[in-house]
Amino acid sequence: AQSVTQLGSHVSVSEGALVLLRCNYSSSVPPYLFWYVQYPNQGLQLLLKYTSAATLVKGINGFEAEFKKSETSFHLTKPSAHMSDAAEYFCAVSEGTGGSYIPTFGRGTSLIVHP
Amino acid sequence: DVKVTQSSRYLVKRTGEKVFLECVQDMDHENMFWYRQDPGLGLRLIYFSYDVKMKEKGDIPEGYSVSREKKERFSLILESASTNQTSMYLCASSLQFTEAFFGQGTRLTVV
Numbered sequence A: 001a002q003s004v005t006q007l008g009s010h011v012s013v014s015e016g017a018l019v020l021l022r023c024n025y026s027s028s029v030p031p032y033l034f035w036y037v038q039y040p041n042q043g044l045q046l047l048l049k050y051t052s053a054a055t056l057v058k059g060i061n062g063f064e065a066e067f068k069k070s071e072t073s074f075h076l077t078k079p080s081a082h083m084s085d086a087a088e089y090f091c092a093v094s095e096g097t098g099g100s101y102i103p104t105f106g107r108g109t110s111l112i113v114h115p
Numbered sequence B: 001d002v003k004v005t006q007s008s009r010y011l012v013k014r015t016g017e018k019v020f021l022e023c024v025q026d027m028d029h030e031n032m033f034w035y036r037q038d039p040g041l042g043l044r045l046i047y048f049s050y051d052v053k054m055k056e057k058g059d060i061p062e063g064y065s066v067s068r069e070k071k072e073r074f075s076l077i078l079e080s081a082s083t084n085q086t087s088m089y090l091c092a093s094s095l096q097f098t099e100a101f102f103g104q105g106t107r108l109t110v111v
Helices: none
Strands: A003-007 A010-014 A019-026 A032-037 A044-050 A056-058 A064-067 A071-078 A087-095 A109-114 B004-005 B012-013 B017-022 B021-025 B030-040 B042-049 B064-070 B073-080 B087-094 B106-110
Touching: A003 A087, A003 B021, A010 A019, A019 A087, A019 A109, A032 A071, A044 A056, A044 A064, A044 A071, A056 A109, A071 A087, B004 B087, B012 B017, B017 B106, B021 B030, B021 B087, B030 B064, B030 B073, B042 B064, B042 B073, B073 B087
Parallel strands: A010 A109, B012 B106
Antiparallel strands: A003 A019, A019 A071, A032 A044, A032 A087, A056 A064, A064 A071, A087 A109, B004 B021, B017 B073, B021 B073, B030 B042, B030 B087, B064 B073, B087 B106
């Protein structure tokens, strides 16, 4: 069975500061991992994905995430926050061959950016 | 670009009404999903479908049913709407083992 834990329902940073959103997963087979962003009253938009190629994955809007198998983590980072980054962020996992392809989502982290 | 279109952005329905939420995707994806999103609870899977006329229950199917008569269309049905079904409903589609593409969401209010 797969599951996702996002630490912190809210993260607050100043504009220009480092953004770090945490995600830990459990999976019985090698996972596929995703980060999505949701702006108010919108659907989810893919930020980046890990599918067993490079462990450091670069996404849109300057975000990146690193897959660490030993820590079962896939934390999302951005060196310098911008006001437009304020949104809800979701980590998701689906399992590879032999597992469930259905994406399971974390509860989300709301990113607040202060001027 | 993949497009997933949900028929309504906002809906207000009365308790006891039968409600249909429609979702259409244009990329020939075999998988389609209905999620419900509530504050603090993230996305919870209601039903999914991996082929025409095939459906599987997700984590919270009670009070809902689905229909998939054509590959591109996946409908969510609330048989008798209740106030605890007031929520944001998100439809998504995907190929096998790839990312899901989401519609804009339908915010349903049951009064």
